[in-house]
Amino acid sequence: MVSGDVTKPLFDRAVLESGALFSVYNIPSLVQAGFDALVAAVGCSGQTPVLDCLRKVPAQKLFDSAAAAGVSYLPAVDGKYVKEQQQVALSKGQIYKIPVLVLDNNDEGTYFTTYITSQDDVNALIDSFTLLPADNTQAKQIYTAANFGSPIAAVANFFGDIVFKCPDIQLVRTLTAAGVAAFKGRFSIKPTINLAAGDAFFSVIGVYHTAEMPFVWNYNPSLNQTNYEKSISQKMINTWSDFFAGSPFPGLLTAGINWPTYDSTGKRLVWSSTGTSVETVPSDLKSRCDFWDAANLRFSSANNKL
Template identity: 30%
Template sequence: MLASTLCLLAVLVSAVLAAPLAPRAAPTVQLDQGTFIGATDGTLNKFLGIPFGKAPVGDLRFNLPVAVDPYNGTHTVTSFGPSCPQQAVNFNFPSQLEADAVNYIINSIYQIVFPAQEDCLNLNVIVPAGTKPNANLPVVARDWYAFIPGVTDRMTLIIAQLSASWPARKSKKPEWAISGCKIVSAQLTTPWKAVEIDIAYLTSPIERLALRWIQKYISAFGGDPTKVTMCMGRERGAISVALHLITNGGNSEGLFRGAFMQSGSPIPVGDITHGQADYDTLVSETGCSGAADTLQCLRQVPYDKLKKAVDASPGIFSPNSLRLTWLPRVDGKFLTDTPQNLVQQGSVANVPFVTGDCDDEGTLFSLSTLNITTEEELRSYVTSNYLPQAENKNVDQLFTLYPADITQGSPFDTGVLNALTPQYKRLAAMQGDLVFQAPRRYFLQHRSDKQSTWSFLSKRLKGLPDLGSAHATDILNIFGGGELADYLINFANNLDPNGNTVPSWPKYSASSPKLLTFTDDVVHPVTLTNDDYRVDAIDYITQLSLQFPI
């Protein structure tokens, strides 16, 4: 009897599952005189590829972005728009790199690349299904681009959409889904939902334009323009957030009320003239050397020819490493001084922010220099690539503070392991501190007593061969259902990462610089540590970056 009942139940369930679902009405939103038709899966409404800026082609190429004209007509926005052009990835894996490290780089960082074209100033709005205009939901604006060429902000969105049916980790919280820094959550301790803005762009002035678009239009989707959190990914996205915090004399213009950064702080870059040689090379390779106005000539170069020339310039996996070819630099407009000088001057938006790094940020970026095996070769490289104007005594002191002892190099706390060359761990320590750890600590030391700040350190995946807790290993703490997702939900909602589903995270202060530290320890996966590692070395590398910015 039981078997028959179960069989009948199975048939009935199969019949129900096989029955066609009633078609869902497509969500629509009115912007100006335009009607935008999106898509829904019953949980999320998605409006994809909405243009917010005019195509940066012709005279608008290499110029400040221009907002689109007021919308009119009917637009179907159910597919992602194109990504903005980025430099092609050119990476030759060193023969000694272990398979697990190669797999991590390929499958965790460079997984999906979307079609790109110049007409790329579009954004995606994703909102819980059923949300009405003026619902006043908090808004998270995110950018997952990186200065690493070939990375697309869409990758995380696709991965996250697959998570919509993931079960909650804790009984206190129902099902949730995250998209990059977009959170769609039924509730924590109280009902909470959010609107996500997913933006495709490359430069901070364009991001500023997108933030203005949010102020103008987001209420039509149900978002609250007064509750915008910038949550712009790792590295380049996080650095871009930091630049928004320090531009315009620290005046946020009401465009955002908080910021959440992973592996990025005000980067130690110098004047725009530091990129002159690379610009001259680009001009030469595109045939513009003889032009009276080389910039205007570049605006007219065919896209394919320009893209080829950019791809030929040194990338992040060239020996230049973190001295990137196309860094944001002081331009007199968006950045009126070096980022760290602006921090020192107090040119910082007075909003709460979260910022943190992985423990071994420099390992990934040191794989392209494994030909450096002696101290003399390392000295020559550091001097020519990062400190061409420094004196010998400066380099001497730097090398003293970052000794040749491989047990003190990065991946940190791994003893004699992971020494791909005698100088690999040493250089990885220097580069990780120069671009990531030192700017983060400098930023917090200057701002934590003036505004609410929190900081974290991810030491997870320390056992990853050759790389350790490398750049971007904290992604799993967001997308894999880790604690950082809960902290992010809380922060976007309350401007405080704390909540009853996660361990307490104290504010960072200069007198008590506490880091929420994520570890591989299954018993104590989250701990509090002091931000006092490599104090002398990081203080000195900060001094050098102030004196000799990249």
């Protein structure tokens, strides 16, 4: 949506679940040190060409070493397919102007942050998401145990906001401002199969990242056959299908529901165990997303060249 010739879209609508725009793409100055550490860790330092050496490294060793070195395989600004940081492109309105349906889950960050036990852990994770110094300081003032009730709640909200929820909202805001139909949803159903099995991990992470996937794909092994889950799955499938088939806008009328466009009021559809309802995005989340929109644009603008 933000690469290539945005006047010639390759598709005419899109569904995005749990994530939209990265806060920043890779460029050499941001990731060279990590790459060098990876090369050294697998014994390829001084080899020419280094890629030939890396290709001979067993996949598992390469994967484990990359994780240890903090190497993230994200899209990269290459000057051809991705010409600049997407936050910069978005600020210029350089994006496919197509209808989108965007869904995220209540607790997007919990799946990744259960190891957090203290505010120091929270701050260390914030540091790993490189920000300009002033924005880094402000993020640490926002995401505290005092504000959210516990370190794990603070970090789950931080991770969920910066990676999933705020990029989602930024996308629908941008398209709405351009006069394009954008639909925002919140998935609020905690799957019961893992809970019934007594899985301790799933019992504490709420409506986690990927929780909606069995519903969207009608994946029976992860759906309870005796409660509401199968019927909600069918309604989601009908809704997604109607959206792709070109249901009229504004408003997605499908499967017995009316999914309103996001528009200036910030309306979104909530999927819960009792059905669907409409709500307005909470003001505190909007405020945090205002911060991330500005902070990510500042950092992207400062790191926009190869």
